[in-house]
Amino acid sequence: MTSPYGLDGRVALITGGTRGIGLAVAEALVRAGAQVCVTARDPAGVAQAAKTLGGIGLAGSVADPAHLSLLTEFTLDTFGRLDIVVNNAATNQPYGPLMDADPDIWREAFTVNVEAPLRLTQHAWRAWMREHGGTIVNICTEGATHVGPNVGAYGTTKAALLHLTQQLAGELAPKVRVNSVSPGLVRTEMARFVWEPGEQEIATGLPLARIGEPDDIAQAVLWLASDAAEWVTGTDLVVDGGTRVKPARPTPT
Numbered sequence: 428m429t430s431p432y433g434l435d436g437r438v439a440l441i442t443g444g445t446r447g448i449g450l451a452v453a454e455a456l457v458r459a460g461a462q463v464c465v466t467a468r469d470p471a472g473v474a475q476a477a478k479t480l481g482g483i484g485l486a487g488s489v490a491d492p493a494h495l496s497l498l499t500e501f502t503l504d505t506f507g508r509l510d511i512v513v514n515n516a517a518t519n520q521p522y523g524p525l526m527d528a529d530p531d532i533w534r535e536a537f538t539v540n541v542e543a544p545l546r547l548t549q550h551a552w553r554a555w556m557r558e559h560g561g562t563i564v565n566i567c568t569e570g571a572t573h574v575g576p577n578v579g580a581y582g583t584t585k586a587a588l589l590h591l592t593q594q595l596a597g598e599l600a601p602k603v604r605v606n607s608v609s610p611g612l613v614r615t616e617m618a619r620f621v622w623e624p625g626e627q628e629i630a631t632g633l634p635l636a637r638i639g640e641p642d643d644i645a646q647a648v649l650w651l652a653s654d655a656a657e658w659v660t661g662t663d664l665v666v667d668g669g670t671r672v673k674p675a676r677p678t679p680t
């Protein structure tokens with residue numbers, strides 16, 4: 428029997444696919460049979476990831492509209508189709524109290540975290556998905572629905588991305604499914620400043636007793652991108668080791 432998770436013959440485009448969650452997503456999609464194109468700013472990182480994945484890559488920033496257009500064309504010219512887009516690249520700057528937020532860095536955060544996912548979805552829709560269908564997965568954050576110190580700008584962009592996901596799910600159905608995955612704390616460069624100093628303490632406070640690994644998130648993206656989730660759109664899948672429920676183990680009586 429063919430696995431509903433199988434992606435043989437499908438083509439995926441992953442932003443920020445050179446390390447951390449994006450690379451794990453690309454690896455999971457390749458293992459499932461997809462061909463992949465990755466993008467990130469560092470050309471050496473893109474070349475290395477493309478080689479490791481047996482795919483293609485194009486260096487550039489998702490903040491550059493011309494790059495997003497080129498990226499879509501490059502993927503279609505190379506593989507002849509574009510079935511899956513994973514909007515994963517993001518910035519967590521400006522970090523700190525909102526009262527101190529630099530307006531230029533604030534705007535950059537919205538460009539990278541919100542506008543780029545919309546623009547790339549527009550390109551994919553116009554060039555392929557409107558006619559042939561497809562699926563989009565946006566990487567949000569578990570923190571998008573509550574407040575926390577210093578992450579006000581980041582959280583605001585990710586809350587906007589959650590809304591964008593639902594809006595696009597409504598607008599692009601039934602041809603294109605649009606969902607998001609919201610990770611809790613995952614062992615990557617972006618979050619190193621959080622987990623490195625306090626991993627043991629953080630893990631102890633989580634029901635599942637460890638921080639996340641990039642592949643924990645990749646498995647959720649794989650499910651949403653595959654036909655196994657063919658009746659799922661506009662959904663946010665929180666993958667956070669139980670962060671929201673906190674440990675509630677019964678104490679001995």
Ligand SMILES: NC(=O)c1ccc[n+]([C@@H]2O[C@H](COP(=O)([O-])OP(=O)(O)OC[C@H]3O[C@@H](n4cnc5c(N)ncnc54)[C@H](OP(=O)(O)O)[C@@H]3O)[C@@H](O)[C@H]2O)c1
Nearest residue numbers: 443445447448467468469488489516517612613615617618
């Ligand atoms: N790690 C966590 O705990 C956590 C929790 C919740 C949500 N998330 C979300 O998960 C996603 C991935 O984060 P991560 O932790 O895996 O980060 P990461 O390890 O820092 O990787 C980020 C990736 O995005 C690329 N990138 C960054 N800015 C870019 C830009 N402007 N244009 C193109 N590529 C860019 C980076 O490559 P270059 O530097 O070469 O561009 C790299 O490939 C993000 O959306 C993040 O908000 C992470």
